[in-house]
Amino acid sequence: MRVAVVSESFLPTISGVTTSVCKVLDELRRTGHDALVIAPFGAPPSYAGFPVHTVPSLSYRQFPVGLPNPRVLGVLADFEPDVLHAASPFLLGAQGIAAARRLGVPSVAVFQTDVAGYASRNHLGQATGLAWRFVKWVHDGADLTLVPSTASMKDLRRIGVQRLDRWTRGVDLESYHPNTRHGAGVAELRRRLAPNGEVVVGYVGRIAPEKQVERFRALRGLPGISIALVGDGPSTPLVARALAGMPVTWLGRLAGAELAAAYASFDVFLHAGTEETFGQTLQEAHAAGLPVVAPRAGGPIDLIEHGTDGFLFVPDDDRDLRRHVAALVTDVSLRHRMGEAGRRAVLGRSWETVCSTLFGFYQQVIDENLAMRAETLVPAAQRR
Known part of the structure; x- marks a missing residue:
């Protein structure tokens, strides 16, 4: 052909x-x-x-x-x-x-x-x-x-x-794998992102208007978390202002083994944008064994089974976003169960x-x- x-x-x-x-x-x-x-x-x-x-x-x-x-x-x-x-x-x-x-x-x-x-x-x-x-x-x-x-x-x-x-x-089921979190490089990155044992809430993708990364501000004041952002783009200054004073680590654009290590260093994956036609990074997060929180809109509806491998929050409702992230932050067993379910969900893809x-x-x-x-x-x- x-x-x-x-x-x-x-x-x-x-x-x-x-x-x-x-x-x-x-x-x-x-x-x-x-x-x-x-x-x-x-x-x-x-x-x-x-x-x-x-x-x-x-x-x-x-x-x-x-x-x-x-x-x-x-x-x-x-x-x-x-x-x-x-x-x-x-x-x-x-x-x-x-x-x-x-x-x-x-x-x-x-x-x-x-x-x-x-x-x-x-x-x-x-x-x-x-x-x-x-x-x-x-x-x-x-x-x-x-x-x-x-x-x-x-x-x-x-x-x-x-x-x-x-x-x-x-989705690359080999690069994004739960076992990656046991690597030495991931342990070093975890010490950087969560020096006091914080729960790492991560994002991977463009820092652009349609991704609405500034909505991470809904997590302001949530105890015991740190935020890790992977990516760059035109909205970086806006997002930086919106998240000023919050525990945020900017990791920049990553690829290959470095990107796989970043996923492995997260505990929860959050995508806040409501305009995804699909949501490739949600699949990658699931492959890495992470629970995913995303809006009940567009592509995420097909990728997340609400309450099983993550949560779908009400679009444009920051309180609902925060509530679902908080549930995962405070319950380690829930994170593990949802992460395992997410991995199983993508095995055929x-x-x-x-x-x-x-x-x-x-x-x-x-x-x-x-x-x-x-x-x-x-x-x-x-x-x-």
Whole structure:
């Protein structure tokens, strides 16, 4: 299978979209398929042995945004893909889908970023409706749109997008593992984060408006805790002001073994943002054996079984957020039970497993495309 991946985000930018795309490429390489990547300027020239073609981009909130470019059609035509994978399509992804359709190549779009949620959060009024219309226009061009959660499915059905199916995300079950907490590096980090035996409430992700990390202020005055934040982003000054005077350790952006050690040093994982279409870091926290607290909104609804492997708090209710975190802080046995349940919940979500499902969707649209072509070649008299 020859797969062209058009991604709105790619290395060196770290995001959920980038992580997902890299894992898919790793699995394509492992299983013997061929691929190429089209991504915003600044990406490396290759990944996993596959060529990476870049297009001009502009910077928006520290993210490069790929701009439509005539080169996209030429790159796709030269590669002759069997299928196009549009990762979180926006401007670049929309062009990729359109180019694929022009070339007769089927496309799979992966809905991963709540574009319209940005307009709503920033009180842009009529712009919210325009954003949803743009989302519908982009995804109507694809042969199949894969959504990560029941909430996303509901949103896209509401605006009239057809041809939808569910595709979850994988998680690295080896790197994020409860046994990691017994490593020497984790013990050293624990001494830094909790010098007096505090319960560490951690977060991993962008420090950006949609993540609402400033809501950690709801934990102010909660005894016996320390807060550890992994990540960076444009909201760092705002969050720093909101959490001034609280026991916060800023760990910055981490990856690889350092990120796994950070998860292993936490006791509770808290995600406060209400706009997650999925919530990859929640899965990683569960894989590490942590109880997770997140809002009853968007992707977390599918990832957390309330009262079993974590808690879902009422969105925008800081008192409810604090109440659930406090319950875990004061009950070590509850933390352990929920952490073990979280680990069990993700055991069937290895990247190998979920990519196998994705490749099945690729084959589905390829087969449908071939059937449609064959149908057009049959003379009308024979079809009667």
